[in-house]
Amino acid sequence: MPPSWVKAAILVRSNSLLRGHSAVRLEVIEKMLSLLEHQVTPLVPLRGSISASGDLCPLSYIAGALEGNPDIKVWVGSGKSRSLIASHLALQAARVAPVKFGPKETLGVLNGTAFSVAVASVAQHEAQILAVFAQVLTAMGVEALLGSAESFHPIFSKVRPHRGQAEISANIRMLLRGSALATDGITQELPGSHLRQDRYPLRTSAQWLGPFVEDLELAQEQLQIELNSTTDNPLVDVGSRRVLHGGNFQATAVTSATEKTRTALEKIGKMIFSQSTELLDEKLTFNLPPNLAVDEPSLSYTMVGGPACTSVCVAL
Secondary structure, rough: OHHHHHHHHHEEEEEEHOOOOOOOOOOHHHHHHHHHHOOOEEOOOOOOOOOOOOOOOHHHHHHHHHOOOOOOEEEEHHHOOOOOEEEHHHHHHHHOOOOOOOOOOHHHHHHOOHHHHHHHHHHHHHHHHHHHHHHHHHHHHHOOOEEEHHHHHHHHHOOOEEEHHHHHHHHHHHOOOOOOOOOOOOOOOOOOOOOOOOHHHHHHHHHHHHHHHHHHHHHHHHHHHOOOOOOOEEEEEOOOEEEOOOOOOOOOOHHHHHHHHHHHHHHHHHHHHHHHHHHHHOOOOOOOHHHHHOOOOOOOOOOOOOHHHHHHHHOO
């Protein structure tokens, strides 16, 4: 796994254990955080049990590094000076004493959704950036095609008051404010255009993206709760002095969030692909050269709109 995923999982697991329901000593949690402090990052296989009674397989490599197991390799250092060594040697170099786990502590480190929610959170953050970027690109597309801001007038969200649609319409209106290329569609005609209204990829972008922005918000809420939860089993209820057996290690809350995010990414990509197709095809645009080639289209392949472009766009 990328070291960033492993570091995120260490942080998430430490936060979970600090809640005091897992029967793990503070000393063990401090040692986990010392791995981050000294840039000691376990080498964790990409394949392994995820959310099956917790992220047992990947979390076991963190536990192995904490106890200085010589079979566990860790990354030390950063940049070009980074190297891969046995965990016991890394602990010695960092002057961190190996952990001697007590009863329940090994299970406390292993049993939870730290890797699932850590990786999901990284993906969620990047997806939200892409959702904002898609709105910027939509505004640019309206300008490039000498389109209209009329499609984003507040009346559309007033009579159909979905939060996501209203948010995106307001954002794109803000991005187009003062534009010398886009018209307002009310007091101005589309300059040089034969269209009374823009085509679907631009005109319905707020209605298309809106529901998925709402999904991303719900996904973020689910992940935030998971990030600040105890995902161990069994749990220790200090107040009643009882050990309770249940299933908080089940990662369905995480997978539910990531399914929303995955669907949102697919829909964002479909919209941007449709907008790009309109920009590249001279049959759909009246003011831009074929393939956006400033010189001879048959000689310039920078933005070629054929199968090669299609495969690259789909890959992106």
